[in-house]
Amino acid sequence: MFRLAHISDIHLGPLPRLTPRELASKRITGYINWHRNRRKRMFGNILDSLMDDIKSAAPDHLAITGDLVNLGAKSEMEAVASWLADAGAPDFVSVVPGNHDAYVPGSFKLACRAWHPYMQGDDKPASSAGENLFPYLRVRNNVALIGVSTAHATPPFMASGTFDRRQAHHLRTILEQTGNAGLFRVVMIHHPPVRGATQMHKRMLGIGRFGRVMQSRGAELVLHGHTHLETLYHLPGKIGPVPVVCVSSASEAPGGNRPASGYNLLAIDGGHGAWTCRLDRHRLDAHGSKFELVHSQLL
Numbered sequence: 001m002f003r004l005a006h007i008s009d010i011h012l013g014p015l016p017r018l019t020p021r022e023l024a025s026k027r028i029t030g031y032i033n034w035h036r037n038r039r040k041r042m043f044g045n046i047l048d049s050l051m052d053d054i055k056s057a058a059p060d061h062l063a064i065t066g067d068l069v070n071l072g073a074k075s076e077m078e079a080v081a082s083w084l085a086d087a088g089a090p091d092f093v094s095v096v097p098g099n100h101d102a103y104v105p106g107s108f109k110l111a112c113r114a115w116h117p118y119m120q121g122d123d124k125p126a127s128s129a130g131e132n133l134f135p136y137l138r139v140r141n142n143v144a145l146i147g148v149s150t151a152h153a154t155p156p157f158m159a160s161g162t163f164d165r166r167q168a169h170h171l172r173t174i175l176e177q178t179g180n181a182g183l184f185r186v187v188m189i190h191h192p193p194v195r196g197a198t199q200m201h202k203r204m205l206g207i208g209r210f211g212r213v214m215q216s217r218g219a220e221l222v223l224h225g226h227t228h229l230e231t232l233y234h235l236p237g238k239i240g241p242v243p244v245v246c247v248s249s250a251s252e253a254p255g256g257n258r259p260a261s262g263y264n265l266l267a268i269d270g271g272h273g274a275w276t277c278r279l280d281r282h283r284l285d286a287h288g289s290k291f292e293l294v295h296s297q298l299l
């Protein structure tokens with residue numbers, strides 16, 4: 001059995017000191033939003049407690065599906081790099097970026113440079129970076145972890161993502177090869193690849209393209225973030241429906257409009273053609289004192 005932990009939308013705080021030049025961009029809207037809203041709902045000690053709970057569960061691997069920072073500043077990227085080092089070794093943690101990690105032009109490259117060891121495929125040279133990192137493939141036991149990026153800089157008040165033709169071509173090849181090898185294929189992506197899963201200004205461009213890849217090659221599981229919700233959708237796959245699983249923000253305090261901080265624990269067992277996968281959702285309780293198992297089901 002392979003046990004995979006899944007978290008997303010860390011939005012590591014507090015915000016760093018930013019120069020007037022750094023704020024003279026889309027960052028000013030995010031800066032105001034943080035101080036008006038996110039700062040009141042997201043606390044570092046919640047993330048610390050979440051990570052402690054995950055470590056006590058002792059999963060075989062940790063998947064993080066984007067939005068590790070808030071405003072895409074270099075100092076934030078460096079802070080997350082230190083946080084990742086505490087979370088686990090690069091061969092234990094797999095990361096894909098989100099829209100906040102590509103908040104303004106240049107942020108995406110900063111993230112790829114700072115977190116490169118956690119977004120590097122098994123067969124990619126150490127010099128590869130940026131868009132060339134994605135999609136990447138990591139094989140752990142009988143599980144294929146496939147990282148896809150939808151992150152790109154957008155105008156103010158937009159939080160959309162893009163799944164382009166280049167990634168679709170490579171993802172199709174990876175899914176075919178890993179499927180033929182009899183591996184359990186997990187696709188990690190930030191934006192939900194499902195129509196209607198989020199508002200128009202936050203949607204993923206290329207949903208139809210992603211869906212066609214799933215129909216032609218299939219996968220056993222898709223993990224995503226972005227909405228901060230505990231949702232389960234299904235996409236048509238080559239040999240059956242593909243579960244599409246989201247998780248709440250790793251840093252969300254209880255009592256808000258969205259689920260409190262949580263993580264998914266996925267128990268993968270079986271073999272080619274006869275897989276089982278159990279989803280256990282863990283969430284911070286209403287008092288903010290401990291994480292509880294709130295839902296369990298076979299996917």
